[in-house]
Amino acid sequence: xxxxxxxxxxxxxxxxxxxxxxxxxxxxxxxxxxxxxxxxxxxxxxxxxxxxxxxxxxxxxxxxxxxxxxxxxxxxxxxxxxxxxxxxxxxxxxxxxxxxxxxxxxxxxxxxxxxxxxxxxxxxxxxxxxxxxxxxxxxxxxxxxxxxxxxxxxxxxxxxxxxxxxxxxxxxxxxxxxxxxxxxxxxxxxxxxxxxxxxxxxxxxxxxxxxxxxxxxxxxxxxxxxxxxxxxxxxxxxxxxxxxxxxxxxxxxxxxxxxxxxxxxxxxxxxxxxxxxxxxxxxxxxxxxxxxxxxxxxxxxxxxxxxxxxxxxxxxxxxxxxxxxxxxxxxxxxx
Numbered sequence: 001x002x003x004x005x006x007x008x009x010x011x012x013x014x015x016x017x018x019x020x021x022x023x024x025x026x027x028x029x030x031x032x033x034x035x036x037x038x039x040x041x042x043x044x045x046x047x048x049x050x051x052x053x054x055x056x057x058x059x060x061x062x063x064x065x066x067x068x069x070x071x072x073x074x075x076x077x078x079x080x081x082x083x084x085x086x087x088x089x090x091x092x093x094x095x096x097x098x099x100x101x102x103x104x105x106x107x108x109x110x111x112x113x114x115x116x117x118x119x120x121x122x123x124x125x126x127x128x129x130x131x132x133x134x135x136x137x138x139x140x141x142x143x144x145x146x147x148x149x150x151x152x153x154x155x156x157x158x159x160x161x162x163x164x165x166x167x168x169x170x171x172x173x174x175x176x177x178x179x180x181x182x183x184x185x186x187x188x189x190x191x192x193x194x195x196x197x198x199x200x201x202x203x204x205x206x207x208x209x210x211x212x213x214x215x216x217x218x219x220x221x222x223x224x225x226x227x228x229x230x231x232x233x234x235x236x237x238x239x240x241x242x243x244x245x246x247x248x249x250x251x252x253x254x255x256x257x258x259x260x261x262x263x264x265x266x267x268x269x270x271x272x273x274x275x276x277x278x279x280x281x282x283x284x285x286x287x288x289x290x291x292x293x294x295x296x297x298x299x300x301x302x303x304x305x306x307x308x309x310x311x312x313x314x315x316x317x318x319x320x321x322x323x324x325x326x327x328x329x330x331x332x333x334x335x
Contacts, residue, residue: 056307156190
């Protein structure tokens, strides 16, 4: 049984009045494998993107995809999607396999990329409201989360609650993020959150995290235009978020212009339609081709953003039409 760090133990005891029995964090599943430091030690390999170390290229990797070790050559970060919070403060990481953890650790060792755990996501955040509502359960969840991150040699956590339904739930979400960052920062671990540019949300309060991943896609009609990305970025800037905390999100899939529920991975769009690099629309689908992806990347760099991210790695191609490669080329001097 792993022990809760001393500072968190004291915090939890205080919350319980000092006399109540301390709940224990859950043991990580034995079937699974057990802010990066500002300056890597000399023994660590250098980042692939050494010329621009402050600009991140972040790819989401869902548990239902197959890992491709070649991705690490063009990334600074991979976010493994996803674990779930349980209402009792425990962590459900049952979808995340030992095999994938081993490959991810090998990628980290060989290329010095950062590996993060995703919590939640669409239809995977049902217990967020219960976990965040109670201070003790919230802190127990943070203890379990921290234990898991340290056991798996990870670099941070990314939260994705889609979405709080009222002011109270938003306030509880901010409390979770604030407390998580407080304890994880002691271990140089990053905390990020995925958000849409929704002006009815208390966006300014989300500045408590290290990075905000702007989900600049899935809007109506042409769901992820360049103009849409520029506007979304500005919404967060206007809310007072420092640009260096903002990570511009891009889709590796197309969505129906008039049929929102129709979608197709970029790789399948290329396979079926062979669009030119400057084409973003085929057969009623709107997507981001190479030209638009690079234009968005260059915009993010020009604004002093913290980087770009995309959903998701498994939807890309593996040849000269690759969007990941287009992003990498732009970051490495194409802008």
